[in-house]
Structures are given as structure tokens and as C-alpha cells.
Amino acid sequence: MGKVVVVTSGKGGVGKTTSTAALGAAVAKTGKKVALVDFDVGLRNLDLIMGAERRVVFDLVNVIQGSAKLSQALIRDKRVETLFLLPASQTRDKDALTEEGVGEVIDKLRSVFDYVFCDSPAGIERGAQLAMRFADEAVIVTNPEVSSVRDSDRIIGLLDARTLRAEQGEQIAKHVLVTRYDAARAARGEMLSIDDVLEILSTPLLGIIPESQDVLRASNLGSPVTLSEPLNAAAKAYLDAARRLEGEDLPVVVPFERKGFLDRLLGRRAA
Amino acid sequence: MSLLDIFKRRSSAPVARERLQVLLAYERRNRSQPDLVSILREEIMAVIAKHVQIDQDYLQVSMDRGETMSTLEIDIQIPNKSARPLAMAG
Ligand SMILES: Nc1ncnc2c1ncn2[C@@H]1O[C@H](COP(=O)(O)OP(=O)(O)O)[C@@H](O)[C@H]1O
Ligand SMILES: [Mg+2]
Numbered sequence: 001m002g003k004v005v006v007v008t009s010g011k012g013g014v015g016k017t018t019s020t021a022a023l024g025a026a027v028a029k030t031g032k033k034v035a036l037v038d039f040d041v042g043l044r045n046l047d048l049i050m051g052a053e054r055r056v057v058f059d060l061v062n063v064i065q066g067s068a069k070l071s072q073a074l075i076r077d078k079r080v081e082t083l084f085l086l087p088a089s090q091t092r093d094k095d096a097l098t099e100e101g102v103g104e105v106i107d108k109l110r111s112v113f114d115y116v117f118c119d120s121p122a123g124i125e126r127g128a129q130l131a132m133r134f135a136d137e138a139v140i141v142t143n144p145e146v147s148s149v150r151d152s153d154r155i156i157g158l159l160d161a162r163t164l165r166a167e168q169g170e171q172i173a174k175h176v177l178v179t180r181y182d183a184a185r186a187a188r189g190e191m192l193s194i195d196d197v198l199e200i201l202s203t204p205l206l207g208i209i210p211e212s213q214d215v216l217r218a219s220n221l222g223s224p225v226t227l228s229e230p231l232n233a234a235a236k237a238y239l240d241a242a243r244r245l246e247g248e249d250l251p252v253v254v255p256f257e258r259k260g261f262l263d264r265l266l267g268r269r270a271a
Numbered sequence: 272m273s274l275l276d277i278f279k280r281r282s283s284a285p286v287a288r289e290r291l292q293v294l295l296a297y298e299r300r301n302r303s304q305p306d307l308v309s310i311l312r313e314e315i316m317a318v319i320a321k322h323v324q325i326d327q328d329y330l331q332v333s334m335d336r337g338e339t340m341s342t343l344e345i346d347i348q349i350p351n352k353s354a355r356p357l358a359m360a361g
Binding site: 048051053054055056057058069071072090216217219220221222 | 283286294298327337
């Protein structure tokens with residue numbers, strides 16, 4: 001039985017879709033069978049980030065409504081043969097997903113794949129709740145910034161209350177993934193520190209992904225950063241996070257930047 | 272960093288632009304009417320269904336939408352008449 005991992009955050013634009021693609025590809029590269037499911041109905045983007053946008057024939061809603069088989073809707077990645085994508089539909093009908101339908105699809109995926117990553121839409125409403133509903137684990141994507149941390153806290157509350165596991169009195173494993181971490185700004189004290197974030201959310205850390213232009217370039221090219229530029233800092237951080245997700249005990253190193261010449265000269269203090 | 276790397280570094284925005292143009296051209300057209308490739312797909316499947324019962328498990332449809340050209344691949348496994356179970360003949 002495969003593991004179902006929801007990638008969620010509450011806030012939009014923090015890096016859920018980027019992280020779903022990067023983590024999913026990283027795990028698939030090790031030979032595990034991985035399915036990425038886009039839950040952002042109406043605003044799908046995972047296909048674009050994966051570079052599969054020209055190949056979408058059927059989507060999650062087609063499968064739920066019975067007009068396509070799951071095997072027909074899954075798109076196999078051209079680079080990693082154990083990696084598959086189930087696209088979201090572009091329909092404006094927000095009720096196109098039913099809990100029962102999603103449950104059936106997830107059950108089938110779970111029986112075939114080692115990992116099922118669910119890319120959650122932003123918000124805390126129905127769409128986000130359906131994406132997390134059947135999860136065994138959650139990756140909470142957080143930027144070191146007040147509104148993102150606050151939204152993550154609300155999402156953690158939902159994970160502990162509204163998931164099937166929670167309702168059945170079981171634990172859902174939660175991990176915080178800090179993304180868009182800017183070491184220079186952290187050194188200047190302009191950003192919440194990793195310790196602050198972890199203390200506030202009191203949830204274990206899966207990894208720290210630095211703010212990086214490589215991520216933008218990877219999405220331009222339609223390739224997860226862990227596939228296109230595996231040696232770059234952001235990709236390495238995602239590869240390590242993927243290993244931790246698989247249970248490896250790797251220490252997390254906080255990226256640091258030496259103080260700039262001017263900072264030292266002026267003896268700047270944290271704001 | 273080699274020269275090639277520098278070139279590669281510069282070249283991601285044009286790729287993004289081209290990908291978006293192809294995708295958006297398709298999506299905009301689609302908002303008003305279903306695209307030709309989808310119509311063909313539905314009709315071809317309907318014609319086949321008239322003659323053989325298609326088991327959805329033996330049917331794969333794939334598409335690749337290009338700027339000037341798209342490909343539609345329909346892969347169906349049709350059982351041979353001779354391969355029918357003997358019991359039926361008897
Ligand atoms: N580590 C990073 N460094 C730089 N840009 C990033 C990073 N992670 C994500 N981004 C950018 O942030 C934006 C939002 O990311 P996305 O994954 O779409 O977020 P979400 O799915 O949470 O809305 C995108 O433009 C993406 O390229
Ligand atoms: Mg997203």
C-alpha cells in the first residue's frame with residue numbers, strides 16, 4: 001500500500017506546486033512509483049510545471065465522473081518512467097469533485113503507486129480539504145514570513161481535525177517544508193528564523209529550500225528542478241527533503257550567508 | 272561555468288514563452304468550442320464502438336499538441352475473431 005502525501009499551505013504562491021513536482025520527481029528517481037495529483041480544479045498548473053501541458057487528454061474530474069479510466073488519465077513522465085501525473089480539470093464547477101469520487105481514485109492510486117502526492121489548492125475551503133482528506137502524511141509548505149506561518153497554523157489545525165485519519169483517531173504525520181528561504185535576509189534579521197517558524201508551528205522540519213533562480217528557470221523549461229538541475233542548491237535541498245520523507249535521518253543544515261562587507265562595516269543589527 | 276552554461280541560463284524565458292503561446296492558443300479556442308482533436312477522438316471511438324465492444328482497459332489515447340501540428344494517438348487492442356473462446360463456437 002502506497003503512502004498518500006498532501007502538499008498544502010493555506011496561503012497561495014508559497015511553493016506547493018513547485019514542491020510537489022520537485023519532491024515527487026526526487027522520489028521517483030530512486031525507482032519508486034510516484035503519482036502526482038493536481039487538486040487545483042479550475043486553475044491547474046502542475047501540468048505546466050511538469051512540462052506535460054501538451055499531453056493532457058483526460059483529468060481527475062473525467063475519472064471521477066466515469067468518462068475516463070484512471071489508467072487513461074495518468075500521464076507518464078518522459079524523463080522518469082516511474083513518475084505519473086493526474087491533471088486537474090479546467091472546469092469552473094467547484095463541486096465537480098466529490099468526496100466519494102476522490103476517495104475511490106486515491107484508493108486505486110494507493111494500490112498501484114508507492115507514493116501519491118496531492119498538490120492542494122490555496123485556501124482552507126472545500127478544495128484544500130478534499131486534497132488532504134485521505135492523506136497519511138502532510139508536507140506543510142511555509143515561507144518564513146508572518147502571514148504564511150499563520151496560514152500554516154490554520155492548515156495544521158485542519159489536518160488534525162478534518163482528515164479521515166484524524167477522524168478515525170489516527171495520527172497524520174506532518175512535516176514543515178520552509179521554502180523561498182533567503183539566507184541574506186535572514187542574516188539581516190529581516191525574515192523569521194527557522195527556529196521561530198518551528199517553535200511557532202511545533203511541527204518537525206522536512207527541509208529548507210533556498211530562494212533560487214533555478215526554480216524559476218526549471219518552471220520555464222517545464223521540468224522539476226530536481227530533474228533539470230539536480231546539483232543546484234534548491235534541487236539538493238529538495239532531494240534531501242525527499243530522503244527525509246522516505247524516513248532517512250539526515251540533519252538539516254540552515255543555509256547561511258556571510259555578512260556583507262557593508263553590514264560588517266556598519267555593524268548592522270537585526271531589525 | 273562554461274559558455275554553454277551561460278547560453279543555457281539565458282534561454283529559459285523564450286522556452287517559457289513558446290510553451291505558453293501553444294497552450295494558451297489551445298485553451299482560448301477551447302473556451303468557445305471543443306477542439307478538433309477532441310472531436311476526432313470522440314467520433315473515432317464512437318465508430319469503433321459500433322463494430323467492437325471496446326474494453327476501456329485496452330484503450331489508450333494520447334495527444335501531443337504542437338504549435339502548427341498536433342498528434343492524436345489511439346491505441347486499441349481488438350480481440351481477433353479466431354481468438355474467441357471455443358466454447359462459444361460449440
Ligand atoms: N525556492 C524558490 N525560489 C524562487 N522562487 C520560487 C521558489 N519556490 C517557488 N517559487 C516561485 O513562487 C511562485 C509560486 O510557486 P507555486 O509552486 O506555484 O506556489 P503555490 O502552488 O503554493 O501557489 C512561482 O513563481 C515559483 O516559481
Ligand atoms: Mg499551486
